Every structure is written in C-alpha cells, then in structure tokens.
Amino acid sequence: MNQPMTPLQSLELIEAMIAKTKSNMHENRIYFLFWGWLAFAAILGQFILKAIFEYRYHYLVWTITIPAIVITIIYTNKHRHKSARTFIGESMSNLWTGMCFSFFILSVIITSSPAGWMNSYPFFILLYGLGTFVSGRILRFKPMVLGGIANWVLAAICPWLPYDYQMLLTAVALLLSYIIPGHLLKNENAHVRPAH
Amino acid sequence: MFKDLDPILHSQLRLAIMSLLIGVQEAEFTFLKEKTGATAGNLSVQVQKLKEAGYIEVVKQFKDNYPQTLCKITAKGIDAFAQYVEDLKGYLGRA
Numbered sequence: 001m002n003q004p005m006t007p008l009q010s011l012e013l014i015e016a017m018i019a020k021t022k023s024n025m026h027e028n029r030i031y032f033l034f035w036g037w038l039a040f041a042a043i044l045g046q047f048i049l050k051a052i053f054e055y056r057y058h059y060l061v062w063t064i065t066i067p068a069i070v071i072t073i074i075y076t077n078k079h080r081h082k083s084a085r086t087f088i089g090e091s092m093s094n095l096w097t098g099m100c101f102s103f104f105i106l107s108v109i110i111t112s113s114p115a116g117w118m119n120s121y122p123f124f125i126l127l128y129g130l131g132t133f134v135s136g137r138i139l140r141f142k143p144m145v146l147g148g149i150a151n152w153v154l155a156a157i158c159p160w161l162p163y164d165y166q167m168l169l170t171a172v173a174l175l176l177s178y179i180i181p182g183h184l185l186k187n188e189n190a191h192v193r194p195a196h
Numbered sequence: 197m198f199k200d201l202d203p204i205l206h207s208q209l210r211l212a213i214m215s216l217l218i219g220v221q222e223a224e225f226t227f228l229k230e231k232t233g234a235t236a237g238n239l240s241v242q243v244q245k246l247k248e249a250g251y252i253e254v255v256k257q258f259k260d261n262y263p264q265t266l267c268k269i270t271a272k273g274i275d276a277f278a279q280y281v282e283d284l285k286g287y288l289g290r291a
Contacts, residue, residue, distance in 0.1 A: 005208060007201075007287040013208060014215045014281065020231045021219030083227035084220045 021086060027079070028092060028139060029185040031072070036178025038068050040171055047167040059117055062107075069100070091138045099131040121166040125155040125173040132177040144181040151177045201287075204249045205280045209234050209242045214277050217252060217269040225265035243267060251276055 005013065042061045050058035106123055110116035133148025135141075154173045158166050205211050212232045217223060229239055246252045251273030255266045269277070 005206065005211075007284045010201075010206065010211060010284055011281075011288070013211055017212050017215030017231065018219050021216055083230070084216075084223035086220050090221065 021084065026185075027089075028135070029182050030075075031096070032178045032182035032185065034072070035068070036174055036182050038064065040174045040179060043167050043171045043174065047164065047171070050167070051164045088138055092135065095131065095134055095138070099127065102127055118163055119159070121170045122155045122158040125151050125158055125170055128173055128177045129155060132181065136181070141181065141185065143184045144177075147177040147181045201283050202276055202280050204245065204251065205276060207242070209238060210246055211280075213239075213242060213246060213267070214251065214269065214273065217267060218274065218277055222266050222268040225267065228267060246273070249273075249276075 042064055045061040046058050049055040049061065103124075106120070106127065110120040110123075129148045129151030131148075132144050132151060136144025136146075136148055151173045154169055154176075158169050161169060205214060209232060212234075213228055216228060216231055225236075225239070225243070228234075228243070229236060232239065234242075243252070243254060247254050250270060253268045253270055255268070257264050257266070
C-alpha cells in the first residue's frame with residue numbers, strides 16, 4: 001500500500017476510507033422496526049382489550065416493554081462497534097438514552113394518578129416526534145424528519161379525541177415515526193454502494 | 197510530479213489512516229488495521245510518522261487488562277487534510 005498515487009487515486013482512496021466509517025443505516029433501522037412494531041402491537045392490543053373486551057387492566061399490555069428494554073440492551077452491547085467511536089453513533093446513542101429515560105419518567109408520572117393514563121398519549125406521541133425528528137436530522141434521512149413533524153401535529157390533535165381513538169391515533173403516530181421510516185431505511189441500504 | 201502535495205499525506209497508507217480518522221472521534225489501532233488491510237508493523241510505522249508530524253494523537257492505555265492504542269486526528273491534522281484535498285482538487289481541475 002505504498003505505491004505512488006495520482007491525484008485521482010488519492011481522492012478515490014479518501015472516498016473509500018470515509019465510506020468505511022459511515023454509520024451503517026442498518027444499525028439504526030433495527031431499533032426503529034423493533035420498537036415500532038412492538039409498541040404498535042401493544043397499543044392495538046390495549047385498544048382491543050379496552051374497547052372490545054372492556055377489560056379493566058387493559059394497560060398491562062405495556063409491561064411487554066420491560067423484556068423489550070432488556071433485549072435492546074443485550075443487542076446493543078453485542079453489536080456495538082468497540083473499535084471506533086463515530087459522531088453519528090454517539091449522537092444517536094445519547095439521544096435515545098435520553099429518550100428512554102424520558103419515556104420511563106413519563107410512565108412514572110402517568111401511573112402516579114388514576115387519571116394519568118387518560119392524558120398520557122399526547123405526551124407519548126410528542127416524545128416519539130422529538131426522537132424521530134432529531135434522529136432524522138442526525139442521519140439526514142428525510143422520511144424520519146417528516147415522521148417527527150407529523151407526530152407533533154398528531155400530538156396536538158390527540159387531546160381533542162375520545163380516549164379510545166387516542167389509542168388508534170397513537171398507532172398511526174407509531175406507523176409514521178418508527179415503522180414506515182424504519183422500512184424505508186431498508187430500501188435506503190439497498191442503494192448504498194458497498195465500501196471497497 | 198506532485199511536489200506541492202503534502203508528502204506526509206501523499207502516501208497511500210498514511211492517507212488511508214487520515215481518511216479513516218477524519219470520519220470518527222477516535223479509533224483503535226485494530227480498527228485502522230482492519231479497514232486499511234495493512235500489516236501491524238507497517239501501520240505502526242506510518243502511525244508514528246503521522247504522530248511526529250502532529251497530525252494525530254496516539255494514546256496507549258489498558259482496557260479490561262488488554263493494551264489498547266487509540267488514535268485521534270488533531271486540529272493540525274484536520275487543517276493539513278483539508279489543504280491536501282484542496283490541492284488535489286487543484287490538480288484535478290488543471291487536468
């Protein structure tokens with residue numbers, strides 16, 4: 001690797017090496033799809049339990065997030081690149097660690113009073129919007145930015161709807177913020193030229 | 197032929213190292229070895245040359261009882277890299 005280079009070869013080498021350090025979209029996609037589909041299934045499950053079966057403890061479906069958090073932590077530790085720290089990787093990690101704590105604190109707040117659950121969904125949608133919008137800006141991925149903005153609009157609409165419809169609106173918010181952008185990231189990967 | 201190009205950077209392996217480091221906050225020696233495909237000995241020599249030029253910082257430490265060498269580009273290195281790319285563009289513009 002020590003032969004003389006022409007300027008064009010130098011530029012090609014720079015381009016090839018920089019491509020090797022680019023954050024792999026796939027690393028982020030898996031989280032959006034996992035959490036998107038999990039929360040989507042949970043919210044529809046809660047809707048069915050409450051609106052159709054009139055089950056009193058409908059909100060218990062959300063306990064599924066506890067094993068999901070454990071799975072996420074194990075997966076992240078197993079797949080984290082330990083040999084290089086990238087700016088994008090660090091930013092995404094910091095953002096979603098903060099979001100995770102925010103979701104947890106929000107859950108503590110809404111479970112502290114019986115009426116808490118009745119007002120919770122606009123705040124969850126608001127946080128989905130924030131996380132997705134900032135992620136989209138970090139990754140420079142427009143569908144995610146648009147998903148985040150759409151969620152802010154849905155968060156503003158949500159309090160005006162009856163509680164059962166708020167659940168369905170939250171499902172729509174999850175589709176727009178996590179699931180659709182997550183699947184579009186898959187297509188994005190297919191167009192990325194492999195690094196030489 | 198390309199006498200105006202920075203001789204420290206106008207070498208395949210050193211340029212590859214700098215191009216990798218420009219895109220990350222810091223990287224382990226093993227990461228550079230894997231991505232460049234260079235031998236540990238050759239890589240070590242070129243890393244040392246970049247360090248002596250002040251283009252990168254090298255920190256040797258222990259992590260989980262194993263030695264770890266971390267490399268990080270310096271402000272001087274970023275400036276030199278940017279200048280090198282500008283000079284390359286100049287050559288290509290003339291071609």
